Amino acid sequence: MVDIATRVHNHNWKIDPIVRSLIDTDFYKLLMCQSIFRNKPETTVTFSLINRSTRVRLADLIDEGELREHLDHARGLSLSRGESTWLRGNTFYGKRQMFRSDFMEWFEGLRLPAYHLEKHDGQYELTFEGQWPEVMLWEIPALTILMELRSRAVLKGMGKFELQVLYARAMTRVWEKIERLRRIDGLKIADFGTRRRHGFLWQDWCVQALQAGLGQAFIGTSNCRIAMRRDIEAIGTNAHELPMVYAALADSDAELAQAPYKVLADWHEEHDGNLRIILPDTYGTEGFLRNAPDWLSTWTGIRIDSGDPAQGAETAIRWWRDHGEDPRDKLVIFSDGLDVDKIEELHQQFAGRVKVSFGWGTMLTNDFRGLAGDRLAPFSLVCKAIRANGRPTVKLSDNPNKAMGPADQVARYKRVFGVGDQQAQEVQV
Amino acid sequence: MVDIATRVHNHNWKIDPIVRSLIDTDFYKLLMCQSIFRNKPETTVTFSLINRSTRVRLADLIDEGELREHLDHARGLSLSRGESTWLRGNTFYGKRQMFRSDFMEWFEGLRLPAYHLEKHDGQYELTFEGQWPEVMLWEIPALTILMELRSRAVLKGMGKFELQVLYARAMTRVWEKIERLRRIDGLKIADFGTRRRHGFLWQDWCVQALQAGLGQAFIGTSNCRIAMRRDIEAIGTNAHELPMVYAALADSDAELAQAPYKVLADWHEEHDGNLRIILPDTYGTEGFLRNAPDWLSTWTGIRIDSGDPAQGAETAIRWWRDHGEDPRDKLVIFSDGLDVDKIEELHQQFAGRVKVSFGWGTMLTNDFRGLAGDRLAPFSLVCKAIRANGRPTVKLSDNPNKAMGPADQVARYKRVFGVGDQQAQEVQV
Numbered sequence: 118m119v120d121i122a123t124r125v126h127n128h129n130w131k132i133d134p135i136v137r138s139l140i141d142t143d144f145y146k147l148l149m150c151q152s153i154f155r156n157k158p159e160t161t162v163t164f165s166l167i168n169r170s171t172r173v174r175l176a177d178l179i180d181e182g183e184l185r186e187h188l189d190h191a192r193g194l195s196l197s198r199g200e201s202t203w204l205r206g207n208t209f210y211g212k213r214q215m216f217r218s219d220f221m222e223w224f225e226g227l228r229l230p231a232y233h234l235e236k237h238d239g240q241y242e243l244t245f246e247g248q249w250p251e252v253m254l255w256e257i258p259a260l261t262i263l264m265e266l267r268s269r270a271v272l273k274g275m276g277k278f279e280l281q282v283l284y285a286r287a288m289t290r291v292w293e294k295i296e297r298l299r300r301i302d303g304l305k306i307a308d309f310g311t312r313r314r315h316g317f318l319w320q321d322w323c324v325q326a327l328q329a330g331l332g333q334a335f336i337g338t339s340n341c342r343i344a345m346r347r348d349i350e351a352i353g354t355n356a357h358e359l360p361m362v363y364a365a366l367a368d369s370d371a372e373l374a375q376a377p378y379k380v381l382a383d384w385h386e387e388h389d390g391n392l393r394i395i396l397p398d399t400y401g402t403e404g405f406l407r408n409a410p411d412w413l414s415t416w417t418g419i420r421i422d423s424g425d426p427a428q429g430a431e432t433a434i435r436w437w438r439d440h441g442e443d444p445r446d447k448l449v450i451f452s453d454g455l456d457v458d459k460i461e462e463l464h465q466q467f468a469g470r471v472k473v474s475f476g477w478g479t480m481l482t483n484d485f486r487g488l489a490g491d492r493l494a495p496f497s498l499v500c501k502a503i504r505a506n507g508r509p510t511v512k513l514s515d516n517p518n519k520a521m522g523p524a525d526q527v528a529r530y531k532r533v534f535g536v537g538d539q540q541a542q543e544v545q546v
Numbered sequence: 547m548v549d550i551a552t553r554v555h556n557h558n559w560k561i562d563p564i565v566r567s568l569i570d571t572d573f574y575k576l577l578m579c580q581s582i583f584r585n586k587p588e589t590t591v592t593f594s595l596i597n598r599s600t601r602v603r604l605a606d607l608i609d610e611g612e613l614r615e616h617l618d619h620a621r622g623l624s625l626s627r628g629e630s631t632w633l634r635g636n637t638f639y640g641k642r643q644m645f646r647s648d649f650m651e652w653f654e655g656l657r658l659p660a661y662h663l664e665k666h667d668g669q670y671e672l673t674f675e676g677q678w679p680e681v682m683l684w685e686i687p688a689l690t691i692l693m694e695l696r697s698r699a700v701l702k703g704m705g706k707f708e709l710q711v712l713y714a715r716a717m718t719r720v721w722e723k724i725e726r727l728r729r730i731d732g733l734k735i736a737d738f739g740t741r742r743r744h745g746f747l748w749q750d751w752c753v754q755a756l757q758a759g760l761g762q763a764f765i766g767t768s769n770c771r772i773a774m775r776r777d778i779e780a781i782g783t784n785a786h787e788l789p790m791v792y793a794a795l796a797d798s799d800a801e802l803a804q805a806p807y808k809v810l811a812d813w814h815e816e817h818d819g820n821l822r823i824i825l826p827d828t829y830g831t832e833g834f835l836r837n838a839p840d841w842l843s844t845w846t847g848i849r850i851d852s853g854d855p856a857q858g859a860e861t862a863i864r865w866w867r868d869h870g871e872d873p874r875d876k877l878v879i880f881s882d883g884l885d886v887d888k889i890e891e892l893h894q895q896f897a898g899r900v901k902v903s904f905g906w907g908t909m910l911t912n913d914f915r916g917l918a919g920d921r922l923a924p925f926s927l928v929c930k931a932i933r934a935n936g937r938p939t940v941k942l943s944d945n946p947n948k949a950m951g952p953a954d955q956v957a958r959y960k961r962v963f964g965v966g967d968q969q970a971q972e973v974q975v
Contacts, residue, residue, distance in 0.1 A: 120549040278758040282721045288714040329707035 140341035142257040145353030166243040170496035174239035295330035308338040310482030365505040400534040414440035418448025424515025452476035569770035571686040574782030595672040599925035603668035724759035737767040739911030794934040829963040843869035847877025853944025881905035
């Protein structure tokens with residue numbers, strides 16, 4: 118039977134919205150938002166979309182009118198009653214009422230602020246300027262809208278049958294990865310693939326595949342909407358935007374040098390347990406750990422998000438040992454450029470020496486390489502805080518290809534944080 | 547939106563019928579049925595299901611009650627008005643009114659006759675005894691019911707997700723085959739996969755894949771129901787049951803020797819053009835062609851269904867040359883144990899020398915090898931005429947592993963048809 122009502126309903130869609138919920142975002146954005154809402158609510162920050170893969174000419178692929186419709190649709194969203202209930206009532210990492218009442222009241226009233234959109238040289242320049250707790254919530258919707266509009270643009274020319282085979286192939290590929298992962302004894306892995314996903318429904322499918330295929334080894338998703346929908350754990354802690362903005366706000370080199378630790382001191386007050394995860398690479402992992410205060414070594418673990426991951430983990434292990442901590446009690450979360458080979462290799466090298474866990478991103482939710490030619494291959498799109506209270510932000514990272522900021526400021530940060538030569542690594546996605 | 551009406555309708559299914567139409571059968575069964583209806587209507591024939599793959603213990607896998615329900619359901623079917631219209635009004639091989647009025651009137655009144663079912667040593671013994679034009683129509687429904695009940699039995703234990711991945715893999719496999727076939731210049735290929743299909747919906751999907759992927763190179767399907775549904779050509783001519791029954795009815799060795807030619811003389815009267823296809827292997831291709839009447843060499847082509855296919859085609863080419871026919875005007879249809887490698891090889895060897903065409907069967911519609919372990923791999927199930935007017939039938943074939951009949955009769959047929967040593971070939975499916 119044809120379901121006429123559904124069909125007529127679909128006919129009447131103005132658009133098929135890509136973002137349908139304010140919590141279709143990474144969990145750590147909400148954790149950070151709450152922290153910012155408490156500690157730095159008045160800061161003016163500019164977020165900007167940056168396509169590091171200039172070969173993908175987004176403005177040629179994606180119609181500007183369509184892009185605006187999706188951005189405008191996202192601006193119309195507010196937290197639903199069920200979403201608010203889930204955030205207020207859920208247990209995250211074993212803790213109830215992770216989100217404070219004052220934050221939830223503010224969040225319930227929130228709408229995404231205005232955006233600024235221009236075309237330039239085949240790319241969109243999309244920026245968001247305003248109060249930090251508000252504009253920072255644009256990061257994930259902006260990325261997912263651009264990513265999915267690009268997918269839709271490529272898929273538009275394909276027949277019903279080609280589409281079916283395309284997804285059959287993509288499903289087979291994901292499932293074969295999962296079958297390999299299933300053989301890793303003691304694996305712990307989460308979906309971190311929201312920001313660069315092929316599309317919402319596809320990420321949702323991938324999460325269900327992980328659930329069905331990995332059982333207990335699958336520990337959750339960074340995506341709150343999917344965590345809610347599939348009744349699984351929402352996973353995440355904090356990201357580079359915190360030290361980047363804190364650093365930009367520093368009024369002296371001495372304050373700058375302390376900024377990354379100030380971030381974690383604020384975080385330490387708010388969170389314990391699994392949320393106390395160090396992200397050390399914003400201005401170089403080596404220097405960060407060398408100069409870190411002793412109390413940081415008592416934190417639960419570390420997230421390795423750039424540079425050579427094995428080297429990063431070894432550095433952390435040495436640092437814990439030097440501080441009298443047993444690395445076997447510590448959590449190392451690998452989250453940069455992972456696919457099955459690398460996961461197998463890192464697990465092999467570190468299981469038993471530390472508690473290992475993986476945040477699997479783009480190669481989970483957007484591995485369409487070689488399908489539809491290579492027109493669906495993932496690419497490197499980011500949305501970053503580039504200015505805070507009128508000052509440029511800087512990121513050095515453990516990979517100079519991921520560095521950001523004006524050259525003079527990059528030089529100053531390198532001096533202040535004692536960053537020497539770095540090994541460049543190709544940025545895939 | 548949930549389509550409640552559909553869901554409730556599905557709840558109320560007593561069974562989900564495997565065979566839903568009397569024309570969910572091979573086109574050549576109907577052509578042969580019409581011929582038998584005219585020439586040998588009163589012959590009493592017994593058809594019997596034979597599982598040549600004894601490792602697949604069908605009676606352990608398939609519930610007898612369920613099997614009976616499906617067989618009974620098939621007995622309740624009659625030709626629908628639309629099906630009758632399609633058979634009466636359609637153009638087959640460019641010819642209108644392929645089916646005569648007297649045959650159509652009889653067919654419109656037909657119900658499948660009684661069946662006889664027993665279990666023995668892990669297998670079902672399923673036989674059909676009655677008037678030849680009626681019982682012969684059981685062959686395909688009996689096979690497809692058993693094949694699909696076996697698939698359903700294996701799939702029963704699988705979750706929604708495993709099923710999705712299973713079919714994604716099977717689809718990917720079929721599509722990759724089609725992509726290889728697409729590269730063969732001048733290919734002509736048809737679906738002959740009804741009898742040993744994984745399931746009806748799967749065959750229907752495979753046919754659509756061939757349509758979408760091969761365009762003009764895909765020349766049709768043997769399945770009438772799917773040909774009607776997808777508005778494509780129904781393909782087929784005649785099969786071994788004709789010479790087998792004619793031979794069993796022969797009253798002397800002299801009559802026996804002539805029986806295969808008598809079949810084709812009857813056929814010659816009824817059909818021309820693309821329907822004049824010789825199936826020479828029932829009692830050995832070599833002898834058949836050696837002793838064939840001259841008029842047979844004017845027929846359109848030959849179907850190679852057992853033995854080494856290249857050798858069979860070379861034999862036919864020599865025979866045509868010896869009779870002053872140009873092989874380049876002749877059609878060679880390969881239909882035995884084909885998969886892409888073999889199709890590529892045969893096309894390479896014979897394109898340009900003859901008109902080449904392929905009837906692709908089990909490895910199109912049931913290549914689930916290695917999926918669900920190997921519990922879905924195709925197996926060799928046949929439904930053959932084993933007795934006619936009380937006498938056993940015999941088949942020699944060009945492959946002794948496909949021979950059938952009592953030993954003394956096999957010896958007699960070998961003597962009468964001058965069949966010497968034969969090369970055994972493994973029967974895959």
